Amino acid sequence: MAIHTNLYLLVFLPLVLIIYQLAPKKARWGVLLAASYALYISFSKYLVLLLMATSAFTWGIGLWLDKIGAECKEKQAECTDRKQKSEVKKEFQKKRVLALRVGVLVLLGILFYVNYLNFVIDNMNILLGKLGTQLPLVKVMFPMGISFYTLEAVGYIADVYWERYPAEKHLGKLALFLSFFPQIMEGPIARYPDTSDALFAGEPLNMANLNEGFLRIIWGLFKKMVVSDRLSYLTTHLFGNYKDYHGSFIILAAIAYTIQLYLEFSGSIDIVIGSGKMFGVTLPENFNQPFSAQSAAEFWRRWHMSLGNWFKNYVFYPITVSPMVKNWNKTARKKYGKYWAMVGTSAMALFPVWVATGIWHGAGWKYLFYGMYYFVILLFGVAMEPIKEKNYAKMGLDPNVWWLKTLRILKTWVIIFTGELFFNAVNLKAGFHMFFSIFGNFHISSIWKYWPDAITTGDVWAICVGSVIVWIVGFLKEHGVDVRGKILNARTPYKWSVYYLIIFAILLFGAYGTGYQPVDLIYAGF
Amino acid sequence: MTQDSRKSIVKLILFGGITLLALVIASAMMKPTKWFDEKLIQDRNARTVQMMEQPENTIDVLNLGDSLSTAGFSPMELWRDQGYTSFNIGADGMRMNEAYYAVVEACEKQKPKYLMIESLTLFRYAMGQDLQMLLSQPLYHRFSFLKYHNIWKSLVEEKGLMEYHRGYTINQNVWEYDGEEDYLNLNVGDSNSKLTISALNSMTFDRIKKFCDERGIEIIIYSMPSAKNYNQIRIDAMEAFAKEKGVTYIDLNEKADDLGIDWTQDTNDGGDHMNLNGAKKVVKYFGNYFRENLNLTDHRGDPSYSDWDEELVEYDKLVEEMDGKSYLDIYTEKKNKEWDEKYNNKQK
Incomplete structure (x- = not known):
């Protein structure tokens, strides 16, 4: 369902x-949890047990981290000097790191097993085939929403580790955060404080929330049913029969798929956010007029924002402040200068983010390529930024003049369309075939x-x-209406x-x- | 309950009521033949709409099912051979829930004596989709606005090319079946089409049977010759099902040789569907079967059925004109011709 x-x-x-x-205020979170599991069972049947186990495991890790923290404080209270306190902290920090590692590795291990193991085996078999041996593929059932709730669970454990908030004592409440039915299929990926209070408050329904939620839902349906679903017949045909088309048709396929994906995903998220709003739960936004972006980096700040924020908070920042990157930055500044140190540091932090972003979408070389495509473009953007600024100043150009903005938007569109062409191609080989066939027989x-x-x-x-109606509404929003x-x-x-x-x-x-x-739903498959 | 809550509930009820009223009014206006030429409707509703346009109580046999039923049974051939009136009310990939409402709608103006059900529909089942249909089909039936909502497309699209002859579209394509001769031992079925009959389909069949029993309509289940869709497992399952439900079952796969089905000539897509050659053989078999076993009237010569003779002339003319081609071939040729004319004129 x-x-x-x-x-x-x-x-x-x-x-x-x-x-x-109708339920009493105290039991309302229970109604939401039961509804969430009922919906989950409707499409993943007994795999709901995995969702339950993941919730219990995440809850346990959170409590473990809290317990280590409490024990550390107790021991520190017994200490008489700073040195002793610092040693106690170090000792307990090791335990906390262990708890964090166990939590993250188990959660990502399950995700790897479900999503990526067969991809790895497939590729190993290509090599092993030459030695005349093969590894058997593993039979795996795909639990709906695993890529979304796993990231939420990892984020929760990391936040508890960093003591951004205390661990949740109530298992049911954490389980509801991870399984809340509107967002389990397609996100948005929330952080625990984003939704936890509203989910457990059990506030009664009110007309303002119902109105807002309803409007959001029908707007999402309009995007999906009137535009996106109609486009899917065209894109399915063009991408499925890509060898029969070239030139202008391939460009049409890339543009059509990008519009389809945007209206389908943002439309579904409208339905998700609208459903949540009806219960008084404000879920994080996922899109902010992505086609108004003037660069690839800005596009990713406006597109699938909850995923981007997750990677920023839990991959990009931790790597940027890690001792290894800090040391490298220090050395590089002395050796190669400020500019190259900045480019190198960006590369070190962006690379894992975009490998992860690519493969998060699925196990396949085309997804890895998609991630690397944006890694190269974003790194190029970082490297070119100071040069661009210098050039603008040299030529006496105002970078915010309308025609430059338009050119930048158009350039970003070309980047986006090309990315989506590879993203939706049957495989990476087909993606290259389609890309190069643009230039033949146009x-x-x-x-x-x-x-x-x-x-x-x-x-x-x-x-x-x-599309024009959706664009007008987005245009007005972009301009403050x-x-x-x-x-x-x-x-x-x-x-x-x-x-x-x-x-x-x-x-x-x-x-x-x-x-x-x-x-x-396209993203329900990721 | 606070005054605010009461006000909110009244508002919700009022909103729902206006929506319902608007749907009722829109549905009353959205009678396909009221505003549009019925031939403009080219989607799966085309047969239902044309069925509604048939003179009252003139159809004796309804033929129901998915594309196997509509491709393999030509009512005009049955008229030519035996003078019995029949109509195809099936549609591509038809599911049982849709089938039930097709029968209900067909019987609004008709009192058929027999309902033939092609059995593949009974095997079509995917829980998610069928549960959705359980909810949507009654809505489409009650609100024709929802069912015929695509009618606006007729205003912006060129007139359809497809001609329906009492629910049959001529297809003379020949694409031989080159698989194993004894196809009944092969594997068939996919995620949407099972080897057994689901409980939901069985229940829906019971609804159709009850509806028919109340109107004195006898049901005959049959399996169209199809090398791609039938095997012994399905035929045995259907035989047991028909026995359990107390209806006649005719399997034409085991009789394919008696019918004279030539798999190199009688199928239009490699053994999946019958073409006109195959349909003629199927109809010939059923014509004889009806004459020998059923109580049907030969209407040939009856002036009130003269429109059937007129349509038969048109049908034969079209068969000749199409000269072995399908509608898709003709459509492609037409498009290419149009383009060439346009392109050559521009160059001039």
Whole structure:
């Protein structure tokens, strides 16, 4: 029961809302937990046990870290001088590091086993094949949302280790944080303090939250059903039959897939955030007009923000402040100068982030390439920044002049489209085949001549009009006009008119009905 | 309960009520034939819409199922051979829940005597999708706005090329089946199509049967010849199912030789679906079976059925014109011709 299906939207969500409201305040978090496990069971069946075990394990590690911390403080209180205190701290720090390592390794180990082991075996078999031997593949069931809840669990353990907040004593409450039903399939990846208070508060439903949540959900459905799902017929056809197309069709495939992915993922996140909001839970935002970005780095600050923040907090920063990088920076400054030290430090911190970002999306060389593609582009951006600034100053150019901004946005689009071309290609080889075939036999007119039957004129109209509407709303938001806020603050007749307009636009122009193959959530597969 | 809560509940009910009312009004307006030429509807609803346009109580046999049923049974051939009136109300990949409502809608203006169900539909099952349909199909049935919402596409798209003849589309493509001759021993089935009949499909069949029993409609289950979809396991399962439900079951796979099915000539996609050659043989078999075993009237010569004779002339003309091609071939040719004309004119 995915979050965009009628079963979720018309039955499950309303039912949970009613039960939640009828339940006593103290039991409401329990209703949410039961609903979360029920939804999880509906698509991953007994693998819910793995989710439960992960929750219990994470909870246990948190308590262990807390206990070590408490014992350390007790021992320190008995100490008479600073030196003794420092030695006690060192002794307990070792235990804390051990607890952290056990926690992170077990969680990432499960993720590795489920997501990556067969990929590794597959690649080892290519080498072993030459020696005439093969390793058997492992039969693995994919637990829905494992990439999302694992990162939340690792983040929680790291934060408790860094004493950003105390460990949660209540197992059920931590289990709810890791399994909250709207976000289990596609995120956003939250940090414990982001949602924990609201999840456990058990506040009654109120009209303001219901209105906000409802508007967010129907807006998400509009993006997904009117535009994204229609585009998926085109992209599935073009990427699936990539050898039959070249030139302008490949560019069209890359652009179409990027729009599809954005509207599908941001639309689903709208449904997720809207569902959470109905219960008074404010989930972190995941998108902020990514196509207004003027550089690849800015794009990643606006696209899948919760994943980017996770890597920034738990990979990038820890590496940047690690003794190894600090030492290297110090030495490099003396040896090669400030500029090269900065480039080298950036490379050392960015490399693991982008390897991880790439493979987080899936076990495949194309995903690793996708990560490395952005690593190279971002590092190039870092290296070029001082040179760019100097050049602007030399030429007397204002970097914020509109045409330069537009050029930078267009350049970023080219980077994004190219990245998504590889991301959605059947495999890395197909990605290169598609990329190089852009430059062969390029005729814009072939789009009209060989337009695939997978998508009709009506679909194209719906996609274009729907995309323009989404773009206008995003454009206004980028320029400080909060359309959603204005609708929510309007008088009821106006507000309801907008609701009906969106609902009937979905019902009339949405890709649904018998015969339509429901389009699965793309990020639910990661 | 506070005054605010009461106000909120009233607002929620009012909002729901207006939505429902708007849907009812929109559905009343969205009768396909009210605003649009019925031939403009080219999606899976085309057959249902055209069925609704048939003169009242003129169809004796309904043929239900997925694409195996619609590709392998031509009502015009049955009319030519025996003078019995029939209509294909199936659709590609039809599931049992959709099938139930297809029967209900077909019987709004008709009192058929027999309902033929092609058995592959009974094997089609994927829990998630079928549970979704359990909720959506009644909604589509009650609110035609939802069912025919795609009708707006007819305004911006060119008129459809496909011609339906009482639910049959002519396909003369020949693509031989080159697999094993004894295909009943091969493996078939996938994630959407099982080897057994699910409890949900069995329950839906019971609903169809109850509906038919109340109207005196007799059900006949049959399996279309299809090397890609049938094997002995499925045929045995269907035989047991039909026995359990007390309905007649006819398997045409075991009778394929008697029917004279030539797998090099009678299939349009390598043994999956029948083409017109195959459909003629299937209809010939059923024509004889109906004449010998069922109580059907030969309507040929009856002036109130003259539209069938007129359509048969059109049907035969189209078969000749298509000259062994499929609609897709004709569509591609048409598109290329249009483009060449446009491109050559521009160059001039």
